[in-house]
Amino acid sequence: MTASLRARRRQIPGTVIFDGDLARIGYALNRMCFSFNAAECREAFLQDEEAYMTRYHLTEAQKEAVRSRQVLRMMAAGGHPYYLAKLAGIFGLDMQDIGAQQTGVTKEAFQAKLVAAGA
Numbered sequence: 439m440t441a442s443l444r445a446r447r448r449q450i451p452g453t454v455i456f457d458g459d460l461a462r463i464g465y466a467l468n469r470m471c472f473s474f475n476a477a478e479c480r481e482a483f484l485q486d487e488e489a490y491m492t493r494y495h496l497t498e499a500q501k502e503a504v505r506s507r508q509v510l511r512m513m514a515a516g517g518h519p520y521y522l523a524k525l526a527g528i529f530g531l532d533m534q535d536i537g538a539q540q541t542g543v544t545k546e547a548f549q550a551k552l553v554a555a556g557a
């Protein structure tokens with residue numbers, strides 16, 4: 439990527455822009471998450487997360503992001519939100535949990551924001 443193209447990249451404070459560079463970085467993580475379409479893969483992950491991440495050749499940064507259960511860290515490590523939703527489901531996280539992580543508040547505070555916005 440040229441310097442002028444990098445300079446023109448869209449910047450949104452607090453937002454990870456999933457572009458070609460991040461897609462290349464996150465390929466292994468996204469490939470692993472795609473595997474969770476199969477129930478046996480979800481079960482294998484739950485039985486031994488470390489071995490499963492190694493099987494998909496995740497980088498140490500990606501492994502640490504998965505260990506943290508923080509979706510924003512996984513996105514920064516190259517995870518695409520669509521694929522990460524599969525992993526978040528395994529962890530028992532729903533969209534309100536993810537929204538709370540993204541806004542830096544508790545789930546209860548995030549739910550209160552949703553209710554207030556709908557009033």
